Amino acid sequence: EILLTQSPATLSLSPGERATLSCRASQSVSSYLAWYQQKRGQGPRLLIYDASHRATDIPARFSGSGSGTDFTLTISSLEPEDFAVYYCQQRSNWPPTFGQGTKVEIK
Amino acid sequence: QVHLVESGGGVVQPGGSLRLSCGASGFTFSCCAMHWVRQAPGKGLEWVAVISHDGNDENYADSVKGRFTVSRDNSKNTLYLHMNSLTSEDAALYYCAKDWVATISTPRHLDFWGQGTLVTVSS
Numbered sequence: 001e002i003l004l005t006q007s008p009a010t011l012s013l014s015p016g017e018r019a020t021l022s023c024r025a026s027q028s029v030s031s032y033l034a035w036y037q038q039k040r041g042q043g044p045r046l047l048i049y050d051a052s053h054r055a056t057d058i059p060a061r062f063s064g065s066g067s068g069t070d071f072t073l074t075i076s077s078l079e080p081e082d083f084a085v086y087y088c089q090q091r092s093n094w095p096p097t098f099g100q101g102t103k104v105e106i107k
Numbered sequence: 108q109v110h111l112v113e114s115g116g117g118v119v120q121p122g123g124s125l126r127l128s129c130g131a132s133g134f135t136f137s138c139c140a141m142h143w144v145r146q147a148p149g150k151g152l153e154w155v156a157v158i159s160h161d162g163n164d165e166n167y168a169d170s171v172k173g174r175f176t177v178s179r180d181n182s183k184n185t186l187y188l189h190m191n192s193l194t195s196e197d198a199a200l201y202y203c204a205k206d207w208v209a210t211i212s213t214p215r216h217l218d219f220w221g222q223g224t225l226v227t228v229s230s
Contacts, residue, residue, distance in 0.1 A: 032214075034216035034217075036152075041222075042222060043111075043202050043204075043220030043221050043222050043223055044152065044202075044204075044217075044220050045220070046216060046217065046218050046219070049216040049218075050216075055218065056218075087151065087152055089152075089216060089217075090214075091213065091214035091215050091216055092214070093214070094166060094213075094214055095154050095166075095168050095169075095214070096154045096214040096215075097154065098151055098152040098153070098154070099151070100151045101151050101152075
């Protein structure tokens with residue numbers, strides 16, 4: 001199965017700052033990568049699908065890029081509600097797999 | 108809007124069985140494949156199983172193949188996960204999640220998730 005490695009494990013930033021999260025795949029997943037946000041006590045929320053497409057009602061401050069094995073989720077200016085855990089997921093091969101997550105915390 | 112509510116979690120002994128349910132509303136349930144994904148306490152997400160829109164096709168993670176069965180009742184807008192021979196490795200928060208297409212020929216992203224139901228395996 002395809003292994004996804006996210007970095008860093010934790011990102012400590014202040015509101016208004018830019019967040020850059022990385023996801024690296026063990027083999028090419030083309031553009032078949034999604035990003036999810038998970039807040040404490042909630043199920044994940046789809047942010048980005050197929051590497052760069054924002055899901056419905058997702059603010060423009062969230063953007064995704066990359067293809068092949070290297071992907072980035074960027075939050076251009078952190079809002080208080082953006083502090084959460086973020087996961088990437090590939091849909092190139094069965095089984096779909098997730099990264100281990102990046103926690104974005106308030107500095 | 109889309110609403111998914113899982114239920115049926117609880118404490119079960121090793122080797123025991125449990126059936127989880129997921130009630131769906133806010134969309135045409137029969138439109139779409141549905142998934143189960145689990146999250147062990149303090150851990151990341153692990154995909155468990157998927158079923159096609161009509162219930163005719165299924166796929167499972169190797170870790171649960173032969174022990175878990177996914178099913179659905181489109182007349183009741185409900186997804187199920189039948190879990191047998193449970194071990195401590197199966198203890199997790201189980202989420203149901205909606206696919207955005209009907210078939211399961213290739214994996215997809217999951218566009219809506221429930222809040223999860225907790226399964227604890229303990230003697």
